[in-house]
Amino acid sequence: MYTDSATYNALLDGFCKCGQIDEAFMLFKSFRDDGFKVGIRGFSCMIDGLIRSKRIGEAEKLFQKVFDVGLVPDLILYSIMIRGLSESRRLEDATNMFRDMIGKGIVPDTQCYNMLIKGFCDVGLLDEARSLKLEISQHDQFPNTCTYTILICGLCRNGLLGEAQQIFNDMEKLGCSPSAVTFNALIDGLCKDGKLEEAHLMLYKMEIGKNPSLFLRLSQSADPILDSASLQKMVENFVDSGLILKAYKLLMQLADSGVVPNINTYNTLINGMCRAGQVNRALRLSEELQLKGHFPDSVTYSTLIEGLQRVDREGDAYKLFEQMTENGCKPNSSVYKTLLSWSCRRRKTTVAFGIWLKYLRSLAGHDGEALKLTEEFFQKGDMEKALRSLLEMESKLADFDSAPYSIWLVGLCQADRVEEALKTFSILEEFNVVVSAPGCVKLIHALCSGGKLDKAVDIFLYTMEKGYRLMPRVCNSVLQVLLDSKDNTILAFELLDKMKSMGYDLNSYLHRRTKSLLQHHYSLRKMENVAAR
Structure with missing residues (x-):
């Protein structure tokens, strides 16, 4: 099965709409490294995601890159940039881009005009806004x-x-x-x-x-809305289909009709909004539900905190976390893991470890003395002893969760603390804790970057033992580093043999450069054998 441009674009679009821009950039780079030519749709997804995350400077650089790779921006891409510049109140730049677009023969639609008109209205330049409104009809469009x-x-x-x-x-x-x-x-x-x-x-x-007949029509439709349960089902169907605005309008229109939405219905819609990158709208809805007599529960808060994380709003997420505890909602493990991941991503590994300790303190049934000892090691900066102490306590539990330790390992790699990451991996192995595939991949990359190629191969072999199938990009990256190093070519061939025995299809898995390096080394070996005779 071959991956086409539609698949790549769908992946980029999904990550960007979820606010995971850094992950989208990694995908974007890997696509290009794999020889795939990213089209105008891919660039549009990325630029739109950057603008939604308030990273307008990066968006402008990527927009310039469109020209550098020989592509021509279309109306959609120009509209995205004009919206971003207008929202940043850079109206002169937005107007210049708008005029540049028209000069290149691209006819703006009403939506494009509206973006610029709103920008002028927001800063009080009403004459310019009125002028643009009159101009719309010149392009056979209508306000x-x-x-x-x-x-x-x-x-x-x-x-x-x-x-x-x-x-x-x-x-x-x-x-x-x-x-x-x-x-x-x-x-x-x-x-x-x-x-x-x-x-x-x-x-x-x-x-x-x-429309006074709205409720009557909905109550007599093929999927009638007669009570809170049927309303929740309808909202869930809309959200699952990506019709977030339609779900919101339905909820607002029926809120006073006798069918009272419950907190689960609101949570469903808030989750849909957060997944679509509409975090501000989700926050407003959480305020609206309180006016309707409901109060956010732990699910509401957890969803909003995760949504804020996706769009990189750290301060707002921590404020919401404090508000959650003040209102008597006990954060669950997923909230703590969200904050843990966030801290690790920002290279705040010490903060991350402290967050998980805070969660463990909130649980009943933990050994208080063991936890106190762990905290003492942590405060002294002896992370190895703190980790061992924590694992000795937690690994005995029936509901032991290994996810935080993999997150911690990833955080150490991201903070370039490779020795500590490798030590953490060894301790986890010692306690029979299985490291996740993402944790292994991060550690492999960190070890390769640090020149510890033999250790990187050991982790690669570990992934095969655990049944993980790594992406071609990761495998080729390791093999190319090994083949580029004169002292480690034997490791590369041993790794290839192991991959083949574990069912890797090397013919389709290996990239062109990897195959070229292999062919070069095969030729050298052949020449050495001939010379030896």
Whole structure:
């Protein structure tokens, strides 16, 4: 089975939407190292992910790379960059890119215009926003509800309520139906201007604009919504299908209809939003559910903390963790493992170890004296004794969890503490703790980088003993380092023999450069044998 561009793009898109940009970059680099030519869709996924993570500088560099590799940005990619620059309030740069796009014959759509219009409205440059709104029709496009809503919001924020009301009154004539955001902006503007009667009238107009038969239609559909359980099932189906906005609208529309969503329904939608990279929306929903009489539970908090980790918002995650404990919700092991992984990724391995000790202190049934001894070793900086003490206590438990130790091992590798990582691996082996495949891969890379090639081979052999099948990129990386080293070519051939005996298909697994190096060494051996005769 051959991997095609659709598969690569789907992987990149998935990592970026989950906020795992660093992981996406690793994939991106590995694809190119494997000889795959990343297309415009792949670059668009990466740049969009960077912008969503507020890494606009890196996005600009990658955008320039598009030209360097001979690709031509399309409307989607230009729109992504214009959105990023506008959100960063770099309106001059955004406008220049917009004009550059038009100069190259790419016609902007209404959505692209809306991004730039919103940018101008956000900084109060309303004349420029109005000018762009008029310009839309020059490209055979039409302002839509979003265009008018952006302008109304901007006008209301700047005290131009009369003009905002005029645009609102004109919307229906122009075939655009106001959204809830449109109504909310005007109601807020009217209240701030002291026009409470007009605000109340606008609220009434908004309410009667809703479809009164919504609940009746849903209750008589093929999958009727009659109670909280059927509502939860419908929300789950929408979330599983990626229809996050549709699930949210359904929940909001039915919240006051007699079908009361339970906390599990809210958690389902919050999880879907976090997985889609919509963490801010998930946080707002957690606040909304409290207004509906619900309170976040441990699942809600855990989901939000993991979502914040994906988009690299460390401070917000720790604040939420503190709020969780203050509100009487006991963090489970997955929350601690999330924080543990995060600390390791940031090379804060000592902090990471402390986090896991904090979790163990929160559990009942642990040997208090043994835990106290572990903490003493930890405070003295004797990590080897601390690790042994912890394993002597934990490895005897029926529900022993080895995941934190693999995370710790990965963290040591990421912090370039290779000797400690290797020692940790040895201690884990001593206690019969199986190291995960990602932990082994990180250790192999760290050992190769540190020139400890014989140890890297030992870890590779360990993965085969445990039944792990490493990715071609990892295998080829190790083999190439061995073959490039004059003193370790024998190790390379021994490793190849072992891989073959363990069922690796070397013909399809080995990259072109690896095969070339092997052919070179085979030729040298042949020449040496002839010379010896």
